[in-house]
Amino acid sequence: MTHHGHLPPRAGVGFKPAHFPEIVAAAQPPAFFEVHAENYMGAGGPSHRQLERLHAIAALSVHGVGLSIGGDAPLDADHLAALARLCERHQPECFSEHLAWSTHDGAFFNDLLPLPYTRATLDRVCAHIDQTQTVLRRRMWLENPATYLLFDASEMSETDFLRAVVRRTGCGLLLDINNVVVCAANHGFEARDYLAAFPLDAVQEIHLAGHDEQRDEHGHALLVDTHDRPVCDDVWRLYAEVIATTGPLPTLIEWDNDVPAWSVLARQAERADAILLREAVDA
Amino acid sequence: MHNRAAFAHALLDADAPLPQGLRVRVGASAEARFAIYRNNVVSGLIDALAESFPATLRIVGEAFFRAMAQVFVRSAPPRSPVLRTFAQGFPVFLDAFPPAQEIACLADVARIEAARIDAWHAADASACTRTMSDDVIAARVTLHPSARLVLSPHPIVTIWRANAGASDVAPIEDWTAEQALVFRDANDAIQVESVSGAVAMFLQHLQDGATLGEAAQRAMAQAGEFDLTNALLLLIHSQADFHADTGAHAS
Structure with missing residues (x-):
């Protein structure tokens, strides 16, 4: 595999074009930017030029939301080729995708849909990751999902499933701590138990985001992964605990909807950086 | 193997029965949980169209636009994860959508908006x-x-x-x-x-x-x-x- 640089173990932010002028004027921009791959699949134009400018001042992470790694059918060869062209063009420090499906029978649903954790699913997910890593000529990171439903057919836990994927494909993991908190509330488990079972040694990057808390018809809390607000205190606490175990890791603040002013987003990144710095000093 | 096809179908068809084999451990019914996915998919795609076609939306108003977009989303969901290609099909849909015929210029205004998106992502000149x-x-x-x-x-x-x-x-x-x-x-x-x-x-x-x-x-x-x-x-x-x-x- 081609050798690539690494994301620094610092805070990064999801890039929004509205923030571009302030980012390039900032005295200290975040250490890395993450972009959704599918927004940069045009042949040319200003969006690619912005990405080049960003990559000149910070590391770059390409995060796919449409590969449908958990899809029943073979991966979309055209889409995989487009991902390869994007990685070839911008040479990002990493590429990540989700443990989810988003395409079925040619229709793209624009959402990260849940999988039953079975041996058959495991075989398919591993084959798709092998193929992706071969075509992109790099290791990828796989992200744990936010889910609202479970399946009767599941034969293993999500953490066992991810551990098996890592063992078989050699991929890294992207640990989304907000997704853990969302799933814990929605499926009635302790987030700390999940994290204790998570293969932390395979984690290459962390995601932090905000979620919406709703009440279902029985009055139970229902958390929805909305990426539309600051990271909540529960997630910050768990994050500090994880970092205390793993040491500093590249950490992304994701804020995709109701995007705030740059200063608000930058402050969230500073908060993550403060935790990372403290851990680096303590270590 | 659970029925992925039934899951996919029920995402776009609000009247379709819930797929088999879903489980909920705490709280509400599987129906309520499945509704989150349905909403993410359909509303998410309608939002994407609303963002791509602001002038078209302003001409017909938010409610009419969203109703129209919903018909498009359910009848012709995206065929690619690159959503701007989905937007390119919307003016063609408006050409043939009877309720939109009242406003003769609507599809052509949408064509301008689709062309603007396309132009943003087009190749640079050699x-x-x-x-x-x-x-x-x-x-x-x-x-x-x-x-x-x-x-x-x-x-x-x-x-x-x-x-x-x-x-x-x-x-x-x-x-x-x-x-x-x-x-x-x-x-x-x-x-x-x-x-x-x-x-x-x-x-x-x-x-x-x-x-x-x-x-x-x-x-x-x-x-x-x-x-x-x-x-x-x-x-x-x-x-x-x-x-x-x-x-x-x-x-």
Whole structure:
């Protein structure tokens, strides 16, 4: 595999074009930017030029939301080729995708849909990751999902499933701590138990985001992964605990909807950086 | 193996039965949980269309737009994870969507908005040749990869401009056909220029490989009035590439 640089173990932010002028004027921009791959699949134009400018001042992470790694059918060869062209063009420090499906029978649903954790699913997910890593000529990171439903057919836990994927494909993991908190509330488990079972040694990057808390018809809390607000205190606490175990890791603040002013987003990144710095000093 | 096809089908069809084999450990029913996915998918795609077609939305209003977009999303979901390709199909859908027929210009205004998205992501021009010899009339012209012509029998540029917030909405005194050239200029701004029928013909002849002189002559013959100076300024503003007539370049 081609050798690539690494994301620094610092805070990064999801890039929004509205923030571009302030980012390039900032005295200290975040250490890395993450972009959704599918927004940069045009042949040319200003969006690619912005990405080049960003990559000149910070590391770059390409995060796919449409590969449908958990899809029943073979991966979309055209889409995989487009991902390869994007990685070839911008040479990002990493590429990540989700443990989810988003395409079925040619229709793209624009959402990260849940999988039953079975041996058959495991075989398919591993084959798709092998193929992706071969075509992109790099290791990828796989992200744990936010889910609202479970399946009767599941034969293993999500953490066992991810551990098996890592063992078989050699991929890294992207640990989304907000997704853990969302799933814990929605499926009635302790987030700390999940994290204790998570293969932390395979984690290459962390995601932090905000979620919406709703009440279902029985009055139970229902958390929805909305990426539309600051990271909540529960997630910050768990994050500090994880970092205390793993040491500093590249950490992304994701804020995709109701995007705030740059200063608000930058402050969230500073908060993550403060935790990372403290851990680096303590270590 | 759970039924992925049933899951996928029920995402788009609110009346479809819930897929088998779903489990909920705490709280509400599987129906309520599945509804989150349904909403993410359908509302998410409608939101994406609303963001892509702000002028179209303003013309028909939020409620009508979302109802119309919902029919499009359910009947013709995206075929690619690159959603801007999904947006390109929306004007075609509006052409054939009976409730939208009341507003004759709607699909063409949507075409301008689709062309603007397309222009933003279009290829950059290959290194500009502009090897202009003395014989300008014999030059051939390649339009910039972002340039898109939108033809219409309606004053679509005036209507688009008024509803894109670029100017005040005012009654249109003179309801005449307008053709739009959508392109990315040298400062990466997306421009929508109203061009006459003659200029639109001129641009089409250039695209078909005619020399400047040939295209101008044909446009003049077909339309009568044709302002070559303005047409040339438009070509320069829209980053067209002029090259000497080698006979080899006809795109």
